Amino acid sequence: MHSEPIEYEKPASLREFESIYAAKAEDAKILSGGTDLHVLIKEKLLAPRLLIDISDLPELRGISYDPVRGVTIMAGTKIAEIERSPLVKEHAPALAFAAANLGSNQVRWMATMAGNICHASPAAETPPVLLAHDCELLIARQGGERTLPISRFFLSYRKTALETGEYVKAFRLPPLPARAAVSYRFKGLRKAMEIDMLNIGAYLELGEDGTSVNEVRLAMGSVGPVTYRAVVTEQKLKGMRIGEEFFAAACDGVVQEATPIDDVRASAQYRNRVIGVLTRRALEECLHRIGERRG
Amino acid sequence: MSKRDFDVIGKGVTRKDGPKKVKGEHEFADDLQFPMMLHGRIKRSDIGHGRIVRIDTSRAEALTGVKAVLIGAETPIKYGIVPQMPTEYALAHEKVRFYGEPVAAVAAVDAETAEQALDLIEIEYEALPVYTTPEEAMAEGAVKIHADNRFPGNIAYEADQNFGDVDEAFRNSHYVLEKTFKTSYVNHAFMEPHCAVSKFDTNGELFIWSTTQVPHYLHRHLSKVLQMEMNRIHVKVTGVGGAFGGKGEVSNNELISALLARKAGRPVKVLYSRKDVFLQHRGRHPIEMRVKVGVDKDGMITAIDYDGTMDGGSYGGWGLVILFYTAAMLHLPYDVKNVRFNARRIYTNKPTCGAMRGLGGVQPRFALESLLDQIAIDIGMNPYELKKRNAIGLSHETVSGQVVRHCEFRKCLDQAVELSGYKEKHGKLPFGKGIGLAGGYYISGTAYTLYMAYKPHSSAMIRVDNESGVTVYCGATDIGQGSDTVLGMMAAEKFGLPFESVHVVSGDTSLAPFDLGTFASRVTVAAGSAVCKAADNIMEKIMPVAAIQLGVRPGQLEARNGKIFSVFEPGKEIDFWKVVEKYIDAHGPLTATGDYTPPRRTGNFKGANIGHSPTYGFSAQCTEVDIDTETGEVRIVRVTEAGDCGQPINPVSVEGQVEGSIVMGMGQALFEEIKVGKDGRLLNPSLHDYKIPTMADVPELRTTFVDSYDPDSPFGAKEAGEGPIQPVIPAIFNAVYDAIGVRFTEMPITPEKVLQALDAKKKQEGKGR
């Protein structure tokens, strides 16, 4: 690790940012809210030579909705804006809820969702909901863009699929089908300012009969090196009918697929046990929301 | 002094520091800036126990911007808050005793340079075994952490006290219950980290601004460690952003800032990071206590037997005093005739434990209130009934000779039980929901002093004149609890003036006369008495002047609403300030002093002089919990508190103390625990990983007072700062028992422990069938 002072640049436009980043990506770190990055630098876990501050780039701010493409959230949007957005509350209420439970109000007015996923902590607040929504990421670099489903974004502990020179530009949450809903459940020791011991995002889509299960997504946090989906269980649940058997299968499946470890926050044993409880509660909440949506 | 209709007391005033704090105008130590001021940072050990073989500071000294580097060998003078038992150095000398101990310090032009310089200091150690538990430290053949310690092994101090005949009492008991309890390693987590700024003037006098509870103790220590005459040292307390005992002894940063300032010849600020705060620590002692309580068939307590091992951490600190406080705290608020106390404080290689809100009381209270709850249930009595029967009456003398001159504890029990519906709820709520009751008390001042002298514990001076109004000078320190407000209110009431017109100058060794400091919930009673006496002395000077003006006898006069008037002929009145003017014209400056020393008490056993108090505060709490039996989460729904703090001087301040106590106790009951690695390293020294309750966790709080007035106290007041935390933890534990039938004996009750206990219980019940 070097001990020279860190350089700082604050580009005024997205274009300027892309060109600086293209030239210096190897040594640089993107600075959004800094609520993860500054902590790592202060703790001497990271020593970038250059910080490129994108926190005020107007092109990276904003939330919009389109009936075909769903909700689009630009990468630099503050968590607090997501929490309060009427569009998010209407089309992705679980995301608004997760956003509202990230850190404190002060942190939420600094932090961004891009920072949350790029930090790639398995305990982070928004990844389970984004995975449950099967969110699509818009990833960009100077002179190019690509899209990537978020299910392929987290590679390992604090490692993402971003290539050198790439950055996250936007999130797209596809519109929910009529009989579908997403929910989010988490467990921390206290009620706020918590790094979760466990969290889960659930997506439930019912068939026209209102009882058969078309599709389920279960995204678990803090039970492995990254936030990930219980894909085997999801397959098993497909086609089942809502009822005790379904819930039991979901809980058992999730426990099977969870690979938690002991750490300062909780033991593996505890996590294994409670992830099932949270799964059931999350799915019940999805059902409740579907009921509400249909009036 | 008798109870009456007050104009200021009990009315609730706006604290003068309130709006200033809200607007960021109140000055804290870190706000201070001086020309040429340097920033000091501390190099800390990265081993848990070892000898210092070599320190090389040359590279640090060579770094541009570094103005002074200091090591322990330059300041080899031992100090300690208990002067007879000094154990500490400003910087480790010859040996380090915990992971993160200060070893060297740097003053540089800015904090970044100072931090960079720390990395350039090379230290070589010869490692010694690290003991992170009393068990390891007491094992056969363990290395002595303090070579000159006069007790065997790593025992810092031992105590035993025995009153009555405990064994005989147990033999004659109807029911005896014994359990072992464990409390955890917790920190105060006050908001403002320690900060001190030291500055030597051209004449070589030292001025130090610090966030401390004990400016006069700091004064004495600075004189010792810097080897300077006390009259050349000026200690000034800045705003204090919470302390709770953690700033109740001298902190390394204070000494280091002064030593660096002297060496560099420039002012030096040493501000702690949160991690530094955890390393300075002085938090609550973890105690493993085996406690046994017996009762007769009516539920009357026959005897208490206590055996406790305190984990003291690496240095002495307040430990010795706390050990004996713990002994004293077994005797109340119940009437107990037979008490045995055996305990020891053990040195371990961890940050030092010390004074923390309710010290000496919280741990034994946890054990005793839990045991009494269980005993009541076991013998088929309502816990309230059992506690009420044993509660002391209006006044009391314990078998250890502590004299309680005033007590309304029974009213506290009644009121908390009544308001919470405890009797209707206890034992009757659905599984997962529960209610728990606990009582508590605390000293309201201490008869014990670390000064081997008869000087008053508190003193005050009041100056009244037509230019500056009323100024109260008092050595007491406002650490956020609001003592400046309370002392100002007392003076205002005495003079019949509005609170706003009284100025309080406190926490400054150059300006204000001596006071022991802010601890032992002593300030309202002790400093309050001194201020009241000084005010009475002022009135004694001006009443004759008013009497002559009005042509009445001084004894008929009263001061109220800015006037002095005859109680018999209220028409005969004169403006207060007119009288002051006349007095000064005739006699010169109008000043007076007052002082206070609590009654001295002792006995003929070891530690007999510790634990006595002029008066005591009492409280009872009923706490309701709701447990998620699937995730193990314990949620506190409501706390109903009834407190006997005497006459509340500023009721809002009392409520603040009570609510703060409840939240603090709740954190310790449910969340808080400093985790220590095998090598002695702290694993969670940040407020991110060390979990204190947030506002979102705070339950519904119902804070009430019982009707109370201690006629021997200033305006009838007692304490509210440390008593209310006493019942918090056992009330929660008792509520958890009521909810799920599990008797926890170890803090904190985490969701994991709840699930494990529920499993074990299920297994047990399965077997039973």
Ligand SMILES: Cc1cc2nc3c(=O)[nH]c(=O)nc-3n(C[C@H](O)[C@H](O)[C@H](O)COP(=O)(O)OP(=O)(O)OC[C@H]3O[C@@H](n4cnc5c(N)ncnc54)[C@H](O)[C@@H]3O)c2cc1C
């Ligand atoms: C007190 C406190 C409480 C917290 N509580 C929580 C909590 O409850 N839950 C939770 O999940 N997190 C929590 N966090 C962590 C943190 O706030 C979040 O992860 C936050 O979303 C990070 O966003 P940021 O904009 O501040 O990221 P930054 O710190 O600016 O960046 C984080 C990482 O992402 C990279 N990055 C940022 N933006 C982009 C981009 N557009 N493209 C590519 N890379 C990018 C940065 O280079 C860096 O590596 C907390 C933090 C603090 C300080």
